[in-house]
Amino acid sequence: MRKDQLDFTGPLAELFRDFILEKRACGFKGMVEVYYLHKLERWWNTTDIQPALSQFWAEKFLDTRPGESTKARTTRSWVWRSLAQYAQRQGLLAYIPEGYHIHWRLRQSTPYIYSRGELRELFEAADALSCDHSIAPRKSHCIALMLRLLYGTGMRVG
Numbered sequence: 001m002r003k004d005q006l007d008f009t010g011p012l013a014e015l016f017r018d019f020i021l022e023k024r025a026c027g028f029k030g031m032v033e034v035y036y037l038h039k040l041e042r043w044w045n046t047t048d049i050q051p052a053l054s055q056f057w058a059e060k061f062l063d064t065r066p067g068e069s070t071k072a073r074t075t076r077s078w079v080w081r082s083l084a085q086y087a088q089r090q091g092l093l094a095y096i097p098e099g100y101h102i103h104w105r106l107r108q109s110t111p112y113i114y115s116r117g118e119l120r121e122l123f124e125a126a127d128a129l130s131c132d133h134s135i136a137p138r139k140s141h142c143i144a145l146m147l148r149l150l151y152g153t154g155m156r157v158g
Contacts, residue, residue: 006034010041011051019086036079053084053094062097123148 008016016037023030040061044051051057062077077097087094114122126147129140136142150156 008037008041010044012041012053015087015090015092016041016083018090019083022086023082032075033079033082036076037083053087053092055095058084058095058097119151 006017006020008014010016020030020034020037023033041051043061058080061080062073064073081096084094084096088096123144126140126144129143131137131139
């Protein structure tokens with residue numbers, strides 16, 4: 001089974017398909033949603049409890065799994081919230097957690113501030129670069145220029 005197929009089979013199959021089609025109509029690929037909805041449907045197929053977008057299922061679906069990354073948990077939470085919001089727009093009952101399990105990674109490093117002497121040495125080293133390459137003879141000048149452009153505008157690489 002390909003992840004992008006909309007071959008849902010459970011009681012909420014039509015809702016899932018329409019949700020993905022709306023996402024795609026808005027310009028999103030919807031691949032992540034398809035992946036998690038297939039996972040949710042397979043999970044529901046292993047239980048006797050009626051599938052629903054209830055608080056009970058939301059909490060079960062959003063619980064942390066062993067060895068799971070924060071990104072995976074946050075993505076799963078986002079998919080549930082988006083689906084529940086869509087269901088409510090369609091007039092269905094759906095539980096939307098209030099900021100439940102949404103974690104954003106905070107910056108954990110302090111930016112390094114170069115001294116004037118360090119900047120001078122850096123620019124002098126860039127100016128001293130030589131590139132003896134026939135394909136890009138001005139490569140060393142471009143590197144020095146890009147370094148100054150990044151510094152002058154305050155932009156960061158990455």
